[in-house]
Amino acid sequence: MQLVDLPGNPIPDGATVGACRVPGGSHIRFAYWKASATPLKGTITLLQGRAEFIEKYFETIEDLRARGYAVVTFDWRGQGGSDRLLTNPRRGHIDDFSDYLSDLETILSEISLAELPGPHYALAHSTGGAVLLYGAERLRTRFERAVLTSPLIGLGKVGWPPAIISPLSHALSSIGLGTAFVPGGKPSIREPFKGNFLTSDERRFSRTFEILDASPVLEIGAPTIDWLAAACRVIKRFNAPDFGPSLNLPVLMIAAGEDRIVSTRATEHFSRRTRSARFVELPGARHEILMEKDFHRDQALTAMDAFFAAR
Structure with missing residues (x-):
């Protein structure tokens, strides 16, 4: 296993990869790194979003290390540099989010908790945030606190009408179409900067595709129908009346004011009924907060600093 090294996106020094x-x-x-500054503050396990990969987070990893944290991150099964689950390697597939939780628990037991110092924290984006919430009951003794950027608690305003997404995806899955792309899905995530829903920062937007140009095997395209059905099931679980009040892991949810991928209002509603959750909205930010312009990104990192320091 290797990392992709580019002049505009160099591998942070001291990486251990496997x-x-x-x-x-x-x-x-x-991959994991020790902190690059003192005082040492513990370890952050960084949970990526769907279709992401380790190299996309090199800048963030450097920022976290400079704050005194060791950092662990990994590619979920089916994406990035991890094994694919289907013959077509571009289909973003999962049968159930319990598989993602197994990935996280393996990394925690074999890497984060075994190799790196505590206290342990999580920084999770989008799908990564959904996985962390899904497994929160089992993870609350592993992490002191967690920060979730644009967590997948509700779907945004793209694709099918929200009311039909769950029944339609499950119906299509039940007739054997679960491994197909969602209707309209493509084998690539590439799109023009103008009009994109991910970030208003053109340099960081372009950097993602420069990495994929250098290593096309890291890319996956749209999700499969089974992936979408699995996401709908965890969203339904998050909306159960007893889910939020039973959450014991302290979490800070940082939402993007201009998010079209996930629902900022669903995140806000969840945090309001969850005693252990705090909510911050960044007006003007798009979905990928850690890939946003410095103004939004710095706000998120400052909020993270304060939340982790308050343990």
């Missing part, structure tokens, strides 16, 4: 075998037999790629 692969873990997860339940089901797949191998997932991981």
Whole structure:
């Protein structure tokens, strides 16, 4: 297992890179770094979003290390440098989010908790945030606190009408179409900067595709129908009346004011009924907060600093 090194996106010094075998037999790629500054503050396990990969977070990893944190991150099964689950490597597939939780628990037991110092924190984006919430009952003794950027608690305003997404995806899955792309889905995530829903920062937007140009094997395209059905199931679980009040892990939810991928209002509603959750909205920011312009990104990192320091 290797990392992609580019002049405009160099590998942070001191990387340890490898692969873990997860339940089901797949191998997932991981990397970790020790802190680059003192005082040492512990370890952050960084949970990526759907279709992302380790290299996309090099800048953020450097920022966290400079704050005194060791950092662990990994590619979920089915994306980035990890094993694919289907013959077509561009289909973003999962059967159930419990598989993602198995990935995280493997990384925690074999890398984060085994190799790096506590206290342990999580920084999770989008799908990564959904995985962390999904497994919060099992993870609350592993992490002191967690920061979630644009967590997948509700779907945004793209694609199908929200009311039909869950029944339609489950119906299509039940007739054997679960491994197909969602209707209209493409084998690539590439799109023009103008009009994109991810970030208003053109340099960081372009950097993602420069990495994929250098290593096309890291890319996946649209999700499969089964992936979407699995996401709908965890969203339904998050909306159960007893889910939020039972959450014991302290979490800070940082939402983007201009998010079209996930629902900022769903995140706000969840945080209001969850005693252990705090909510911050960044007006003007798009979905990928850690890939946004410095103004938005710095706000998020400052909020993270304060939240982790308050333990």
